[in-house]
Amino acid sequence: MILDGKCPTGPIEKTWDKHRFDLKLVNPANKRKYTVIMVGTGLAGGAAAASLGELGYNVMAFCYQDSPRRAHSIAAQGGINAAKNYPNDGDSIYRLFYDTIKGGDFRAREADVWRLAQVSNNIIDQCVAQGVPFARDYSGYLDNRSFGGAQVSRTFYARGQTGQQLLLGAYSALSRQIKAGTVKMYNRREMLDLVVVDGVAKGITCRNLITGEIESYAADAVCLATGGYVNVFYLSTNAMGCSVTANWKAYKKGAFFANPCYTQIHPTCIPQAGDYQSKLTLMSESLRNDGRCWVPKKKEDLGKHPSEIPDEDRDYYLERKYPSFGNLAPRDIASRAAKEQCDDGRGVGPGGRGVYLDFSDSIKRLGESTIRERYGNLFEMYEKITDENGYKRPMRMYPAPHYSMGGLWVDYNLQSNIPGLFVLGEANFSVHGANRLGASALMQGLADGYFVIPYTIGGYLATVKPGTVTTANPEFKKSVEDVNGYANKLLSINGKKTVAEFMRELGGLMWENCGMARSKESLETNLKKIPALREEFWKNVKVTGTGAELNQDLENAGRTADFLEFGELLCRDAHHREESCGGHFRVEHQYEDGEAMRDDANFCYVGAWEYKGDGKEPELHKEPLKFENVHLAVRSYK
Amino acid sequence: MSDHKTMTLTLIVWRQKGPNAPGKFETYTAKGITEHHSFLEMLDVVNEDLIKSGKEPIVFDHDCREGICGMCSQVINGVPHGGQERTTVCQLHMRKFKDGDTIYIEPWRAKAFPIHKDLVVDRSAYDTIIQAGGYTSCHTGGVPDGNAVLIPKPDADYAMDAAECIGCGACAAACPNSSAMLFTSAKVAQLAALPQGKAEAAERVKNMLETMQECGFGNCSNHYECQAACPKGVNVKFIAKLNREYLKSLAS
Structure with missing residues (x-):
């Protein structure tokens, strides 16, 4: 299948404004009839939940931590990019757009990146209004510094903890909406299934990590802002709880996984x-x-x-x-x-x-x-x-390993191929191509959350009748049974190896054979060894305790089981992409000086994988990438 | 890094099945620990041994393991986060301990932080305090340019010093009154120092202080244990600032 990103056409600088005008609206009195689920409360999810709540939607927000303030966005140190051109050093929306496309090694959509660059300036204003204490110079003006892949100083920062300050800004906006009653917050919940009714995303099933209870929630739309998956390498800069689980469960319910091999080291x-x-x-x-x-x-x-x-x-x-x-x-x-x-x-x-x-x-x-x-x-x-x-x-x-550029496939509206399922921030694949530039992750998370989803979700909700599906629907009952059954299976194996031993072994394989340098041979090794390791896991893992309590061993077992499936897909994607681009470096494809050699004739597309059932090969769908404003060129920083 | 000597330590750890179950100390041995292990990696080793012998591992909160998310929360030898200056448990390393040491590990203890299990407590009271007013009521969109209002560098730096707080709860756990004044004051002071936060300053301080008390935290009687335990070095001068803001709010 050829995928369509549904990007607006015409002059690039008008695309987002035109699209915003073309989107349908939900009138203020009707917004309160709609319920939206937000999974994850980092920069993207926190900002989105707060903004949607403020618009008048009923929002249910979920996070696995004990508070939305702890999402791993908090660990971002250096800064956030914006095209303000305050230093008068030649920056512009166009230059930020160009740098991001080039930085991503020409593997991102032009229209999505343009929009990101365009709203970058609004983000800084928004954060300042929230009281984010950005660095200032002695005149009282905002200060900037430089980041990789740019020759201008466009990075705003708050000491070495910019992510923390931006997240606390989003958290404060979210807290205001929780107090106002527009957002209901569910802490210490881990999403373990996406509920799809008649082909449309209508809710989630999650585990209450304190009581162990399996709970279902229904809504008119589901948003995943569930972060990245580089913990598949076991050792990474991600938090211990970061996992592919929410995205993987959505993949297994039909959402396409795009460019999983684009990982940032x-x-x-x-x-x-x-x-x-x-x-x-x-x-x-x-x-x-x-x-x-x-x-x-x-x-x-x-x-x-x-x-x-x-x-x-x-x-x-x-x-x-x-x-x-x-x-x-x-x-x-x-x-x-x-x-x-x-x-x-x-x-x-x-x-x-x-x-x-x-x-x-x-x-x-x-x-x-x-x-x-x-x-x-x-x-x-x-x-x-x-x-x-x-x-x-x-x-x-x-x-x-630090960041994943790949993620669930979304169109220009941040909607996946499953109607009603939206994906925000690092969890989607959209703007960073094959390599993300520094200080652009914070920009993307907040752009998606504050300034994109509040518009695009309205365009979808305006076409659906609110509240048509409740948790009484048989799909929810089945989902709860499946999730319970899965946990019981993990608990019943009672083998000899610990969850951590399996995860270390998988991480070792991924780092050794699918890390900074990948070859056909090393990837084929992994495509044999990972399924074997997975098989051993399901026979020989030891998970202690029960499902009806706070059980971190069980949580880790579930996440590891998903990584054991996902790792194979990542290697499969890396194996199929016979070129080097950005973070994906195939040793067979390089110039004499060791620089990455792209193959635009054959691989200038987004590779999105469709789940076809356990033990079956996933199917690859392609979305061709068109470059009308930036010329495809060998990326040089010399 | 060439040091391969390992340590053996005795751990005396608080174990508690659930919020209403009685808790007790259990003794464990940590073997093969190097000076480069972080404290939590040392506990990982102990937990691996427990899992292998079919026993339930020690449950503790942790996430980023780089000292910024505020999730980790253990009282080590009577001191929240273990007593190394400006350090969370996850950043505490075993080079601070000696072979043969006995280490006591307990959860945060405060009425407003009920225990979920073992070393994991419920800190949602801190969220409740922020929800009472720890924000500026700006809308998404429709705000002025970031440089429209100049903020003198000393004010921005002061706000940033307060904003360092990671909401871990060590201040309340360290306080003999289980007061959350350092936490509450850090947010009050950050926003009161900035022009964006001034419009709501009076309402904010009243509401946050009231909510803090409703949540079951005690009041401040100037012990400064909070500042000593704070892994981010948040200063008690912000409590003084909160008190000034509170007095001003009564006059307004």
Whole structure:
């Protein structure tokens, strides 16, 4: 099937305005007759729930944490992009649009990216109005810094915790609506099924994580704002609870999964220290504004203290390879460059898996206090984890899984191929192509939540009669039975291996064979080993306790079971895409200098997978990508 | 990093089946722990052993494991988050302990934070306090340009210092009165310092303070235990700010 993204046509700069006018409206008195389910309360879900509640819809919002304020958006450090052009350095909506398309290696839809760039400015205004304490300069104006893949300073920030401040802004707006009674909040609920009635999304089934009760909720539309799936690598920068589960359950109910192989490996994370490790910690890309990446030129210098290695014996490899972007090369490129140095035997630290991120030049130029003011909390975090002082000795960094560009397929209205199912933020695939630029995730989450879904969901709801389906419908009863049955099955296996052992094993396979470099052979290895591991899981996993209580072992078992299915789909997608683009690097497809080689003649499309049943091969659907405003070109940051 | 020495520790952990079940301390041994393990990774090791021997693992809240989500919440040797300055439990590392140490681990203890199970408590009272007024009532859309109102850098920095709060609950858990004044004041002070928050400042402080008391938190009697326990270093000066804002609201 050829998929249609239903993008508006005509001059790109008019597309969103025209589309907004063309969308049907629901009149204020009728809005309260409609109920919308919002799963996930991060930047996208929190902003959307608050905005829809304010418009007058009845919103039921769900999160697995104990409070909507804890969604993993909170961990974003560096900043949020907007095309304000406050620094007068040449920025514009068009340039943000262009940078994002190019940064994504020409694998995103033009119209979606244009809209994102257009509403980026509204987001900053909205957050300021909420009281988000963005950094200001001494004149009282908003301050900006630079991020990777851009030659302008368009990133707004709140110290090294921009995600926290933006999320707390959305959370405050959400709290206001909860108080007003337009949003009913359900904390500590994990969505375990999407309920589809006559082909239309009408509700969800979830587990109350405190009591273990399986509960169903019906609505006129369901929105998933359930984040990304890079915990499939086991070690990632995601929170421990981040999973593919909600998206995977929707996939199994018919929603297409688009571009799962587009995963982002972030270049600057604290290297792994041991096998016991449960997660990796990111160090913001903003550090590359003032830090320089290097490794020793000579292998014999590897054992030396970095300060003993003179400047001429250091290889500032990003500045050498990409002189015009230098240390602010985009993430996919910076990550591969770090791997290249380590593979060449010049990596530093345990196992040779690390590069230096050095601030000594900046400290000399600006003083330690300026660096402390800009990044103090990051240096503090680095020291807590590694017991090393980043002001005195260069930090050690290594790439780690961080973000998923792929996600559920959506059209321009953020609606999936299942009518009534909308997907927001990282959970959808829409704007980042094959690589996301730094400080664009926060932008997308809030754009979808504040300024896109409030319009587009109205266009759908105006076409449906409210309240036609309730939880009395047999589909809901069946859903509850299925979810209960699944939990009981997990609890009854009583094997010998723990859930964590399976997850570590899957993560190892994914990182080794489907990580920063992928080949036909390595992917075929995974396509054999993952199903075997899955089979072993269902025979030999040990899950303690019962279903009728707070049972974290059972929660993890369910998430792992889904990753064991999803990991295979990710590898299948990576296997079919015989080109390199953005975060997807196939070793067979590269230029002589090691840069990614796209194949626009054969792969300039979105690959969306349809579930065909357990044990059956999923079917690939394609949505061709058309570039009418940006010329397809080899992406160069040299 | 070359240090391969491992530690063995004795853990004395609060176990409680449910909100109304009686709780008690149980003793466990943590073996093979290195100085690079985080505190929660040490508990992961203990839980793996418990699961393998068919026992129920220790239930504890955690999520981001990088000190920002505010989910982790354990009283370690009598101190919320374990006593390392400006550090959450998840960022506490085992290099702060010695081989052979005995460690007591308990949940937050406060009337307004009932225990769900083991080390997991219900902190929804903090959400209730924010819902009482911890926001500016701006609509989505229809707001002025971000630079339309200038905010002097010292004011923006002051607001940011207050906004560092991660809502973990350590302040109330540390307070002999189980007061949530540090938490409440951080939001009141952040918004009162900014022009956007001034319009509703009087109503906000009254409503949030009233709600705090209704939720079952005590009042502040200047022990400063909250500031000592706060993993983000939120300062008690914000409580003074809250008190000033409250007095102003009575006059308005």
